[in-house]
Each structure stands twice: as C-alpha cells, then as structure tokens.
Amino acid sequence: MPTVRRIVHDFLERRGLTTIFGNPGSNELPFLADLPPSFRYVLGLHEGVVVGMADGYAQATGRPVLVNLHAAAGSGNAMGALTNAVYSRSPLVLTAGQQVRSAIGLEAMLANVDAPQLMRPLVAWSGEPAAASDVPRSVAQAVFEAELHRRPTYLSVPYDDWDQELDDNAAVTLDRTVRRGSLPSEYQVAELVARVEAARNPALVLGGEIDAAGLFDRVVALAEHRSLPTWVAPSPYRLPFPNRHELFRGVLPAGIAAVSDALAGHDLILVLGAPVFRYHQHVPGPYLPAGSRLVQVTDDPGAAARAPMGEALVADPGAVVEALLARTAPRPTARAFVPNPEPATAPSALHPEQVFAALRETQPEDTVYVVESTSTNSAWWRQMDLREGGSYFFPASGGLGFGLPAAVGMAMGRPDRPVVAVVGDGSANYGITALWTAAQYGLPITFVILRNGTYGALRWFGELLGVPDVPGTEIPGLDFARIAEGYGVPATTVTDVDELRAQLKSSGLRLIQVDTFPTSPE
Template identity: 45%
Template sequence: MTLSSSSNTSPAPTPRPTVREAVLRLLRHLHIDTVFGNPGSTELPMFRDFPSDFRYVLGLQESVVVGMADGYAQATGNAALVNLHSAAGVGHAMGNIFTAFKNQTPLIVTAGQQARSILPFDPFLSAMQATDLPKPYVKWACEPARAEDVPRALARAYHVAMQAPRGPVFVSIPADDWDQPADHVEPRQVSRSMAPDPAVLCQVADALNSARRPAIVAGTGVDRDGAMDLLVQLAERHRAPVYTAPMSARCAFPETHRFFGGFLPAMRERIVEKLAGHDLVLVLGAPAFLYHVEGQGPHLPQGAALWQIVDDPQMAAWTPFGNSLVASLHLAVGALLQACNPPQRPLPAAAARPEPAAASSPMEVAYALQVLNVVRREEDVVVEEAPGSRGVMQARLPMAGPGSFYTMASGGLGYGMPAAVGLALGRQRMGLKGRTIALIGDGSSMYSIQALYTAAQLALPITFVILNNRRYAALQDFAPVFGFAPGEKPAGTDLPELDFVSLARGQGMEATRADDPSRLAEDLRAALNAPGPCLIELVVA
C-alpha cells in the first residue's frame, strides 16, 4: 500500500511576529500611541511602515523631546515614549532626563544603537556602555541580550516606570533588531498603589488627633497621587494650616483657600521660623526638607514632632529626623480622614495677602502677573520656568488646585517650554478644557526655544508669556548669599538685545511685545484668546 503524500504533511508553523510588530502590539495594549522624538539613523528601522494609528511628535533637539514627553505623561497619567539617537542624542537629552527623574515622571526612553553585527568594531554612531550613560537618573536601564528580548524589555520598562516612585527608564535597541522574529508579550496588570501600614498609620492619626496646633506641609506628590481634595477635607477637619513644601513642582493645595499658609523657602532657618508655634508637622508627598543653601541649627521648631508620608522609600530613608510612612498619598490621606477625631482648635491665622501692585513704566513683574491673574480663566493651567520671578508669582498668581500648575523639580533650565507643549497635547488628548500658559523667563527660554516650532506645527492652545528683564535675575538676586557685594553683578548674567517676537515668528508662531501697562490687560486677553499658539513678550523692569 502506498501512503499518500498528504499524510506526511504537517501544518505550516505560524510565523512569529517581528520585533517591530510585537512592540507595536504591546504599545497599543499599554495605551501608548504617541512617540516623541528627534530622528537619527540608528532609529530609522523602528519607523519603517509606521502605522496610521500612531503619532510621531517631532522636537528639534533631544532635550526638548524629553521635556515634551514629560509634560504629556503628567497630563495623561500614563508613561510617555521617547525615542532618541544613540550616545550623542542621549547626551543632549540628559538635562531633561534628570528633571524627569526629579519630577518622578514615568518615561520610557529608547535609544538607537548600531547594528549588533558591527558592535565589536566600535562603529561610528555606536554607544559604548549604552546603559551606563543615563545613570543614575533612570530607574532601570537595559540593552537586551537578544533581539527577541526587546518586546519583553519594553514591557518591563513600562511597569518599572509606572511603579512608585515613578520615573524614567532606558532601553537601548540595536538597529538590526526590529526585523528579527520575536514573540508577543501578553498584557498583564501590576498593582501600583501602596497601602499604608495600618499600625504605623494609627500612630500618625493619633499624633494628628492629639496635637495642639498641627501644621501640614504638602508637596508635589499630593497632586500627582490625586490626593488634593482629600487633603482639603483633612485640613478643614483638623483646622490645620497647609504650607507648600520647598520647590514643589506642582500645586499642592488651593492657594486661595482660607487654610493655605504660604510657601516654605528652601532654607533651614527660614523653615523653622515659618513653622514656629506648631507642635506637629505632617509632611505629605515631599522631602522633609529640601534645602538650597547651607543652614545651621535644628530642622524643626523646638518641641515639634514630625511625621512624613511619601511613596519613595529612598526619600523616607534620608529624612534626617522624625518618622516616615511609605504609602500612596491618596490611600494614606483618605485613611487619616477616616480616623479624624480632633479636639476643638482655633482657626489658623489667614496668610497675609500683598497690597495691589501699581502700574509703572517699565512694568514691575508684580504688576504684570497681577494683571495676568485677572484675565486668565479658571480652567487655564500654568507651566512655569521663571525662577527669578517665582516668589512674585507665588504672591500674585495663586494656583487653583489639582492640575493647575507645573514646574521642574530639578532646578535645571530648559524644561518649561517643551513641557508646556507636551502638557497642552496631553490635555487635548484627555479632553480637558482651558489654555496652557507657559510663564518663562527670558534666560530660561533660550535653553529650549525650539519648542515653539513644535507648538506651532501642532497648532496647540498655548500662550508663551516671556518675562523679559534682560538678565539672569535669579543669579543676580541670589549673589549676596554667596558673598557678592550689594549691587555687584556676577559675570555673564546680563542678557541684552534678545528679540522674542522675531524668534517666535521665525518658527511660525504669532507674537507680540507688551511694554505699556495701560494696555497690558488688553494685550494679555488677546494672547489668551488666540485661535492657536502665540507668544507675548512682557518687557519688565
């Protein structure tokens, strides 16, 4: 008997997807469909046959790209994907990778690498020790050992980025990996919230309930964890004033609320002075405390106890005094609210409000921001990078509450303009109303002025407000702390002759200059109601 040939035929094996196909499928599962990048040769294979349901957002410099992704991730609450060129591109991006690390922003940073086949020959545009370059300012870094490991490495990167404390991660991907076979990575859930230890939480609640005059210091983590509304209730129940922690990168408490106590400076002695009279300090979502200059003496007023609740074990570990609880803020504050049993306490004294600033020529920053506060809408958000005017902004431009304010936690310049672009894009994605106001100093703006191009190309609802005082004001004003004589200017801190109207128009954006205080409200209203992005240069004293 002769067997038919068909009886010896096995079904053809299902072809494995390529690395590119597996990565795109994974990204769709993770709800990531936007790539922020500045293209280079080693990244080109990633984008061949780029799918129509993905969007590539072009930035004109790598640090700008990371800043845009940071703002987008903060607006959407999901990790953003950044694609950089190999060593040089990652080097350009490091300033804002550092800021993303300090901001605790979840970013998946990928970088191209030369083809595996020629890596032994130290080829042009390769990255030697690629995973070491962004350290220590990424939570995890990997160059997969095999091409087929790339999708799983990116899955791990996503979960690491999203776990508290959130932050950037880095994956180096050789150029010839994208067409290699791989397996799909099945989606999985990883819990990201950390419940507070019940016994320790009980101690915090007892301390808060028994305090005679408690104070709360709130930081970036409160807004990032969606705990601000709970904090308002907690403060009202305990009649405790709420201070914003030094250098907070987001609004931590509504700044027009009756219980808002003001801003703590990043100086040890001044913090002790501000908190004098309180017998308990509860720090939420912030270091205790962040200092900018050397200080002496105690960290707290005499007789005051401290409890800190943060989602970062490292931050809790280096706190030099008091007790810490590591937990997600919304869970911990919600539990403290349930455990409220305070004694009768007097209302805290209301924070002093500044007298109205008068119009003058040239305009003072205080007057300009006072007018901006009047004409902006409640749903508008502010992204700030004007460190020389931050104290004036805190007095004249109070923030309303959740999602109303963003700045850099790192102190590194070049974040604000691209972050505003990413934030506006993310808010648009989330269906949120309102305009993004980028309040930027003249010196700060020149670190990332290329962000104007992307804003113009995407026609985003952003108004860039440039405070042009023709100097690095923060450095000149801070110089006496470092021994400069009164009025003595450090070298290289004057900035004459910058023309921001021309710079903006050269990148395709409408722009105006305002130097007449009598027309300022009209000029700002026009800038805030423009159909697309625009820039207004405020000439200030």
C-alpha cells in the same frame, strides 16, 4: 512569524503608549517603520525639548509616555531635561537606537559604548537586550519599571534587532500586567490618627505628589476638617493646595534653618507626598524646631530612606488622607480665601506683580500655568489665585529649558484646559525650539516671556554668596517676538499693563513679550 518591531508596536499600543515624543537619527528609523495608524509621532528639534515635552505630557496625563532618542549624542543632549523628569517622578520610557550588534565593539560611528551606563544614576532602570529575542520583554520591563518607580527608564536597542523574526514565546509579553499596592496597615493608621488627635498645634506640609495623585481637593478637605495651617514643601514643582486659602501659609523656604524657623511652635509636622526636604540655599541650622516631631508619608521609598530626620511611612498618601478624614474628630474651618494685594509697580518697565495680576484677572480659573521664572517667585505667589489641581508646574530639578517644551506637552495631554507658559528671558533660550512644535500642531498656548535682560536668580544668588560682581549674568539684545515669528508663532511686544490685558484676552497660539523690572526670589 512576527518581527520584533511588530510585537513591540502591539505591546505599546495595548498599553496606550501611542504618542511618541522624539528626534530620530539613523539608528532609530527601523523602529519607526510601519507604525500603526493609531500612533502619533511628535517631533522636537532638540532632544532636551523632546524630553521636556514628554515630561509635560506625562504630568498632564498621569500616564507613561514613550520618548525616542538618538544613540549616545542624542541621549546626552536629553540629560539636562531628564533631571527635571526624575524629580517630578514622571514615568518616561526613553528608547534610543544603537548601532548594529556587530559594530558596537568596533566603536563604529553612532555606536553607544556601554549604553545602559550612560543614563545612570538618573533613571530607575537602564538596559540593552542581550539578544533580539529579548527586545519585547525588555521594552515591557522599561514600561513597568517606569510605572512602578514613577521615574524615567532607558532602553538601548541595536537597530538590526527590529527586523528579526520571533517564535510564539515573544507574544506572551503582550498580555502582561504589573501592579503595585501600598496601603498602610491598620496599626500604622491607628498610630498616626492618635498622634494627630494628641498634637497640641499640628501643621501640614504638602508636596507635589499630592497634586500628581489627584488629591488636591481631598487635602483641602483634611486641612479644613482639622483647621491645619498648611505649607507647601520647599522647591515645589506642582501646587497641592489653593494658595489664597486662609489656611495656606506659603511655600516653605529652601534653607535648613529657614524651614525650622517657619515651622516653630508646631509640635507635630505631618508631611504628605514630599521629600523632607529639598533644600537649595545652604543655610545651616537645626532640621526641626525644638519640641516638634515630623512624620512623613510618601510612596517614594527613596525619599523616605534618605531623609535626615523624622519618621517615615511608605504608603499611599491618599489612603492616609482618607483615614484621617474618617477617624479624627472635626475641628472645622470655614472655607475662605485671602484677597490679593495691589500689585507692586516699578520706576521703569512693568513690575512682575503687574503681569501676574493681569493673568489672574484675564485667564480662566482652570488655566494650567507652566512657570519657569525663578527670580519672580515671590511676585508670583503674591498675585496668583490658584484653586484647582493641576494648575501649576515648575522644573522639578531647577534645570532650565522646561517651560516652553512642557507647555507643549501639557497642551497635548490636557486639551480641555487653557495653557499659559510664563518664562523668563534667560530660561526661554534653553527650550526655544519648542515654539516650532507648538506652531506645527496649532496648539492654543499663550507664551508670556518676561524680558528683563538678566539672569535675575543668578544675580540674587551672587549677592547671597557674597560674589555680586560675577560675569555672565547680563543677556541684553534678545527679541523673542521676532524669534517666535520665525518659528511660526504669532507674537507681539507689550510695554504697559492695559496693552498686556488686551493681548491676554485674545485666544489661540501666541507669544507675548513683556519688558519687566528685575526682581529677586527673596
């Protein structure tokens, strides 16, 4: 009779979950025994890096990915990175080894007491099978829950379960499928079309879900079809619209009053694929400008339910976009792109705008940028020219440690596109061991470390809150070129823009450390 391990391996193989990101401990070894040849185990040296790599891989491929963590301590190490995966709606299937069943109640070393509770409320579903015979069904549920909710799930499995033999009932799990449909009704479509047609000055606000669903080009077509001024929702983790398009109005600020001010004058605000809204700075004021109505379309029921204003339609945004293209009268805009301004300069070191201009001028148009440098956001959007879907990724919950690991996952998930990670020196320390994995797999990633010796965003926030003299914002003395070489990544340090351009034109795995002038997000 087949073992639990055999059934689970077969199920994962049939579902395409054959790339495993992990950092195993003793409890996990029985699951990893006898892996089929089609499986690939990607080792990370810290659990936060493991989840960051898996998050990048899931966003790059659009598919669930298996993560292998260690009991309570390893799972706890992963939780910071897990917050980003939750808000990017990445379908990660987290598995963790548990002590043998007879030792859990004794709280033996490496027992995870009340394991399902550990990851709540972050994950969409969390469980631990009540018996070995229920492990295959529980693994299947973890996968299906992750797919349905587009959110991570967590499963703890006692390690003595994997060798248990099962009867024929266990095999029925192998052929299961679970699907979801969320098309809007005819009445809902007609009502929305009528509102758009009747609006005097409508505006479009797009979220990361649009890019995740592969709708980048279709929403551009919609904006041009109706000449809609288009914003990106606050705190974007992906870019759903070309940022130099003449209809692009920018990324909405992350304060209540600031959003309302930016959208003033629009009587209809149509939000596609975004919460309304992910605020950050506490800037109180009216949620919406006077005289405006907001309609949100999202396939995330939670985002629809918790919104403080507007009307929500829980449906596939793609179906709504196609309906609006087909049923509304055209008010077309010719496709045009706004030129980039000359990059700003600084009295000492390079200005971040100079770095981003160099990237724009030297990197292919289909480059995937993984960005984790909050203090340079304004400079980034002024200088970059991103015209393809899947070109921009940012930590969705603002949790540091995303950039370097996610770039590794992106490079594995999209080997057909160049990958560049642009990471601040403060952020880089949180996921630095991802460099080792990049070196081991020979991934052709360009890591650009912006070194300004400070937590720039934190200093900016201190000034915003009226506490400019707080400690712990300076980080001098870091040399990422030497650190990278220790992990096996070729590295160099540049100090002028010509040298930077020359380095950016080379290929293969490398890290470029650039000394930059401190800036703020503005």
